[in-house]
Structure formats: structure tokens, C-alpha cells
Amino acid sequence: RKEVEQDPGPFNVPEGATVAFNCTYSNSASQSFFWYRQDCRKEPKLLMSVYSSGNEDGRFTAQLNRASQYISLLIRDSKLSDSATYLCVVNRDTGRRALTFGSGTRLQVQP
Amino acid sequence: GAVVSQHPSRVICKSGTSVKIECRSLDFQATTMFWYRQFPKQSLMLMATSNEGSKATYEQGVEKDKFLINHASLTLSTLTVTSAHPEDSSFYICSARPAGGLGDTQYFGPGTRLTVL
Numbered sequence: 631r632k633e634v635e636q637d638p639g640p641f642n643v644p645e646g647a648t649v650a651f652n653c654t655y656s657n658s659a660s661q662s663f664f665w666y667r668q669d670c671r672k673e674p675k676l677l678m679s680v681y682s683s684g685n686e687d688g689r690f691t692a693q694l695n696r697a698s699q700y701i702s703l704l705i706r707d708s709k710l711s712d713s714a715t716y717l718c719v720v721n722r723d724t725g726r727r728a729l730t731f732g733s734g735t736r737l738q739v740q741p
Numbered sequence: 742g743a744v745v746s747q748h749p750s751r752v753i754c755k756s757g758t759s760v761k762i763e764c765r766s767l768d769f770q771a772t773t774m775f776w777y778r779q780f781p782k783q784s785l786m787l788m789a790t791s792n793e794g795s796k797a798t799y800e801q802g803v804e805k806d807k808f809l810i811n812h813a814s815l816t817l818s819t820l821t822v823t824s825a826h827p828e829d830s831s832f833y834i835c836s837a838r839p840a841g842g843l844g845d846t847q848y849f850g851p852g853t854r855l856t857v858l
Binding site: 634675717729731732734 | 782784785786787790836846849850851852854
């Protein structure tokens with residue numbers, strides 16, 4: 631079983647749509663959770679951290695369910711510029727703080 | 742914001758040659774840098790954790806004699822792919838964690854695309 635699992639997609643949605651991505655992780659000791667965005671052939675960029683209470687940043691809402699080891703990302707009012715691969719990321723351990731990446735969910739927002 | 746650079750951005754080399762990739766934190770000091778590899782349509786896979794002034798910690802299955810890591814200063818880590826072969830062709834990305842930084846924030850370099858012929 632992969633440490634971080636995501637639906638690879640692609641999710642093809644029209645502009646203005648709301649889209650949700652889910653992710654599960656296997657290491658119950660993970661303490662930090664993130665969503666990164668990666669454009670084609672580029673490095674990943676931090677989109678937002680994910681907190682237990684859930685958090686929102688503009689059109690983006692992240693939720694964490696520790697009991698189910700499940701993380702979600704909701705994007706409202708999708709823009710063309712949101713087209714990218716969204717990576718679910720958890721920390722590997724509290725010592726080295728290395729990150730474990732999911733394989734990503736591809737989003738294509740269409741006009 | 743924090744900036745991490747990588748050099749070169751792209752390299753094409755013949756099989757059997759060695760390639761050195763540099764990762765620099767430009768405006769902060771990083772006691773820890775991480776090296777990742779990403780094959781097409783796959784996730785980033787951690788190769789090793791690079792600690793300034795000490796030996797790198799390699800992930801299982803990553804050959805330390807093939808992927809040499811040197812973290813000689815608080816702003817520079819290098820990855821040398823020795824005797825590169827076509828199967829080493831990949832996107833190599835480094836990240837740096839600021840010294841004294843809170844949480845797990847890491848800043849990623851733009852990546853180096855290696856093609857071994």
C-alpha cells in the first residue's frame with residue numbers, strides 16, 4: 631500500500647465549477663499535512679497547509695480527518711489557472727521532517 | 742520569500758559520465774536539504790536527506806555510492822550522479838528547510854532534468 635494515495639484523475643471541470651480532491655495516508659503518526667500544486671515539468675509549490683480544524687484560503691478549503699486518515703481539498707469557482715496537478719503531502723516523521731508525496735490528482739479546468 | 746536555486750536546469754549526458762547538480766538556498770540558511778527524484782507521471786520520491794556538516798541519510802533502495810551528496814555549507818548541497826545510465830534519467834528536485842524554521846516548511850528548487858543517452 632502506498633503511504634499517500636490519491637485518485638490520479640484527470641478531473642475535467644468547467645470554469646466556475648467546484649471540485650474536490652481526496653487523499654488517504656497510511657502512517658497514523660504523521661503530524662503535518664499539506665497540499666502542493668505542481669505545474670507540468672515544474673517544481674511543486676505549496677498551496678496550503680492542512681490543519682485539524684480545517685482551514686480556508688480564498689477559494690481553497692482543506693480538511694483533515696485524523697481518525698480516517700483522510701485529507702481533502704475543495705476548490706470553488708475554478709479558474710483556468712487552477713489547471714495543474716495537486717499533490718497531497720504528509721510529513722514522514724517528526725525527526726527529519728521529510729515529506730511523503732502522493733502521486734497527484736490532475737485537474738483540467740476548461741473554458 | 743525564500744528562494745532555492747538549482748543548477749543546471751537541464752543536462753544531457755552520455756552513459757557512464759558523472760553529473761553534478763547544485764542546490765542553493767539564496768536568502769536563508771538551511772541545515773537540512775532534501776533530494777527527490779520524479780519519474781514521468783509519478784510522485785516525487787525522497788532519495789536522501791542532506792545535513793550540513795554530516796553524512797547524508799539515504800532512503801532504502803538508493804545507492805549512496807552512486808548518488809553522492811555533499812552538504813558543505815548552510816546554503817549549498819550537491820548531488821552527483823556517478824556513472825549515469827539511461828535509467829537514471831529523471832527530474833531531480835531539491836528542497837531546503839530553513840535553519841530554525843517552524844514546522845515542516847520546505848522550499849523547493851526548480852528542478853534539474855537529467856537525460857542520459
